[in-house]
Amino acid sequence: MSKLPTSNELLTWIRENPRDASKRDVARAFNIKGADRIELKRMLKELTEKGLITKERKHLRDPNQLPPVSVLRVLGPDANGDLFAEPAQWEGEGEPPRVHLSLRPGEPALGEGDRILARTAVSAEDPALYSARLIRRIGTGPRKLVGIFRAGAEGGRIVPIDKKSDREWQVAPGETHGARDGELVEAEQSGPKNRLGLPRAAITERLGNPGAPKAVSLIAIYEHGLPDAFPDEVLEEAAAAQPVPLGKRTDLRHLPLITIDPADARDHDDAICAIPTPTGFTLWVAIADVAAYVTPGSALNREARIRGNSTYFPDRVVPMLPEALSADLCSLHEGEDRPCIAVEMHITKDGTKTGHTFHRALMRCPAALAYEEAQAAVDGTPNARTQPFLEDVLTPLFAAYRALAAARERRQPLNLDLPERQIVLSDDGHVTSVNFKERLDAHKLVEEFMVLANVAAAETLEQKQRPVMYRVHEEPSPEKLDALRETAQASGLSFAKGQVLKTKHLNALLDAAAGLEEAELINLSVLRSMTQAYYAPENFGHFGLHLQRYAHFTSPIRRYADLLVHRALITAHGWGDDGLSEHDIENLAATGELISQAERRSMIAERDTTDRYLAAYLADRTGSEFAGRVSGIAKFGLFVKLSETGADGLVPLSTLGNEYWHYDRDSQTLMGSDSGLTIALGTPALVRLKEADGLTGGLIFEMLELDGKSLPTGSTRSRGKPQKRKLARSRAKSRKISRKAGRK
Template identity: 70%
Template sequence: MDKLPSKDALLAWIRENPGETSKRELARAFGIKGADRIPLKRMLKELEESGEIRKDGKHIREPGALPPVSVLRVTGPDSAGDLWAEPAQWDSDDPLPRILVHLRAAEPALGEGDRILARLSPSDAEGVAYDARLIRRIGHGPRKVLGLYRQTEAGGRILSLERGAGHEWTVGAGERMGAQDGELVEAEQTGPRDRLGLHRARVTARLGDPSAPKSVSLIAIHAHGIPDEFPPEALAQAEAARPIDSAQGRDDLRHLPLITIDPSDARDHDDAVCALPDPAVDGGHIVWVAIADVAAYVRPGTALDDAGRERGNSTYFPDRVVPMLPEALSADLCSLHEGVDRPCIAVEMKLDAAGRKTAHRFVRGLMRSPAALAYEQVQAAIDGRPDDATADLLEPVLEPLWAAWRAANAARDKRQPLNLDLPERRIVLAEDGSVRSVAFRDRLDAHRLIEEFMILANVCAAETLERKHTPLLYRVHEEPDPEKIEALRETASAAGLSLAKGQVLTTKSLNRLLDQAAGRDEAELINLSVLRSMTQAYYAPQNFGHFGLSLRAYAHFTSPIRRYADLIVHRALIAAHGWGGGAGKHRDKLSELDIERLDATAEWISATERRSMQAERDTTDRYLAAYLADRVGSEFAGRVSGVARFGLFVKLDDTGADGLVPIGTLGDEYFHHDRDAQTLMGDRSGRIIGLGQRALVRLTEAQAVTGGLVFELLELEGESLPRASRPVGRPTRRAPGRAKAKRIAAKKKLKRRTRP
């Protein structure tokens, strides 16, 4: 009996040896034999009744403890690339333990929802309960489904919201989570195909009426996995933040007339500008750009920082914004509100009379904006129509800004950045969330002024950090792929324009093409084609230049409220200058963790940017489809904007909406698709359908939930399509030489038709 351990010793053994906790193993560990096992069993019974241990089959564990070999469900990687998991089964009322999965190089990549058998060991890392090593994967993660729930006589169905997919899933009676017919739901695929060829799924979330106000953007948020709720810790940190209204440790910039110029409905103001004549240079200008000092509030390694990095950027919809940071910061403490002291990081730039930047310097300051103005308001003042807010600012503030911008714009014209002219759609919603109107935003000089000064400030940030040998994230835009440029050359040729061959491609040569198209019917087509030929801009710790802006080095510095890349650049500037001024001296500079994961951050936020762009585009398509839904049967003028083997796309003139004309509706003849020339050619009529041609279409279908529009082609270039008598079938076989000659003739014919 002397060998009976104390309760504390017994609990310590169970805790430290999770793989050896059966009654027999415990008795062996403490040298207990024969009748002495009865008091041990009694002690274990008492510990179980008091809740200090629990039985797990033959093994005994602490409450909330997992066996050393467990089945886990992978919850997915976080923004830092770490892979996390949770127990596949969890019977405790305690919070789920955080399990960090460590994969070896040869082991398979795991995704969200994968089930794995793993060996666990308690972790010493803060916030991590267990470290897991993969034994084997025992199941792949369920496919996520977003769709409409339909209740039929045969049971529940989910119809996919993916445009043109036509997918369906069956839902068992006990797996619909109370979903009602016509409701928007989120689900996961749970089983193989049934006898009808449909997969099974179970509803995991009910999202409500898909036609209700704000459901349009909600669909995009869920479909693209955009986080729209902040962790409680991040919200608590944002709410606990206090204004920085002291200039101690900062440059006092409150004497400068730094005004904000934003859209009229902007909720946050993260940049302010002013300009002054340079007394030291005849015709020179001093331009100040001040940016909200977000780094003073969002420090590396905090919950706020993790939440901002996970989102990567703010996402903007017509009815809502999913901000990168909680509103306590984005719409308040980090917003440069009128008449309020705000911390900032500012750059002073000196321009000569020709608009060339001759010098610049960064400061960490405190500013107070005298006015928060809208683009239209400022433009009206410059055009001679000032209002009460701009009348007193016109001569001392606005006119010096315009003078500096005209000089900077002249220097910009010499640099020759890519000069695309693409109209931006503006969707205006009524109070009930329905679309009131669709129009195109005016492109004002006020927009160009802010854009040019922000570009100059971003260049200064990249140059300063390079000079100080400080790590940063560049905004990279590489040269276009030669194959895409060749396709652009084909499109230009078909429109009677030219893009010269045999020379190094520059933005200047592309601008010459855009100038040729200006004022012609093909102008929008050529601008879109040039845009499509470009590579996707992205973030990288290495500098590969910015082709589109014709700049050697470029970084994003001017929008840290809505872009994580800018926050990293702000931290780099703080580190490079050795500034204090945050919530704790030097705690807001670029950290070792920031530097260590710079490559991962660049890749991650490039992906979140693409995610937001696609979500915003899908939402716009859905709003346009909803706007046009009650006009099915109406006729619209437009232009062919895309050609594919399954049909052609037409962009409408008045709304910019894109819709599909299925190839099966073009007539009773076979249409050959020439991918290189981007044309369809009727094998009987010889009719050529190509990019940029004028079209009259009838709207036959508008699916607000998916954003899909379907058109019937009525006229092309003012003529009706000829109808062949032969039914659609396989194309007429031609000798290869004849087919090639016919394609060349078709291109020449299309070129003649589109030539003015």
């Protein structure tokens, strides 16, 4: 007769061997045979009844421990940006364990509420913590939405404010969260469709009156999950911050480092000055030393990393840092001593940089100017603020800019000409006007100084072999270039194929379109062909700027990437113990992905807010006629961009006469089956505004004229292929064969 193990020995073995814990495995491990198996079975049943072990598919395990393969529910990132999850089902005592998720490159991004299958193991550092590797995602988290609640006899419905959504959501009586009819609410999906075919949702938060002043940006904040409220510990750290003394810093308070910003700017990241030399200029760019206040491991740092960047709306800013820092201690205010990291750069008279040096310093800004003020001064109309700085500060600055502009011309970065819209609001939050911002030399001056400083930062960190958070912009894909080529050819312009693409080739196309009716279309098409820029510790160059290396250094108040570059410079120069931490270095790739996602989230939120403001502005002009151009083609219709405001609206395909329209995705055209009329990107259009929804930002147009002509009515809705297109393709093929034969 074999010796039976004790209950404690059984429990210990099952915990240590979760993968091999069937009854047969237990018997084999303790060499239990014959009639003793009956006693073993009784002991295991007793342990199961006591809740000390549980049985899953003939395997035994400790219910207070996770099995090696578990179904987990993603909780989302913590304050450090690390991703955590919890078991989807937990039968153990106390709270379910936290599981740290480590995602490999190429694995899908996971969101809060997603269900995953993962391999789990107890953390070597903390027995109460598990680590996990993703096997596969088996379900996404509950969908969240923002909309208008409409009360009904049995709960109510939510009308989404997302213009891409064409269906309402049903809310059960017990899931209204006390919302009133007409209120703006946040909700999440609560189950499958009901008997009426509508998806079900539960209201999680009441956001108030959707028509309230400045509610437009509030909608974007909730819709895109922007963190707009700082935790108490973050506010406490910011409030406790004190001014930084000179100490061992370089004293630059004698330099005329002025700031040039928008007139309504509240924070000032950068200050500049230029000093003429016999061979050119010495340029100084001083950037707020945010790293002195936002240190590794602090609550301020954790929150800044999660936010990634500040988000700007027409009526408010969702800042990366609390106002005590962003608008005060870190901001380079006029007449105040401020810590900075400054780069001293030497350029020749033709704008070539010959050397640079970084300093951790203390500065004092003698003047905080607006772009318009600085420009007016050098154009001959200085005011009382700019007159004292005209000769010794502004004149050398603009002279240095002309040198940098000459270097830029030689470098040939991408030279897009896309005017920026400016939405002007009244005090009560209503749109009073929509303007296009004037592009001044003062804007370009500051940009060129910042680009040069960013390049210097990347060069220094590479030379000192320190980690760099690069700003990466890869070249366009062949597919996008083919689409651009189609658009250029349709506009009567040429864009050669088969060459090694450089920005100068795109600039040649833009220059050829300048002054033509198709100029805006070509600029938009070139922009759409570009890849999305992102942050990464690997350098793949910056295609748009035509630079081999580039790092964001100049805006640490509003971008976390810049703060990391500052820390790297601090470490590289041995300026203090507030440089890059081990955690920063180990998680540089993950941080790059996190802040790149945050940047895209902010861009979408800002764009949606602009669309809503424009729709609200045009709502009173329903029925009016507007001139514009076709800006987009889709199966369901075409988009027209208005010349007056830059607003985009949809012309549904069903309203374009009586004929059938054939959609060509490659050439981005619509062709009438009867008339053969081709609608392409950039075609001039006259439209009538039929609908304008300020809540969704949606505009619906009726097409009146295309290229100065009325639309053909068409006699049928035939789906026959248009003969003109066949003929055109045949001719194009013949020309291609002829050219090929000629080359041979």
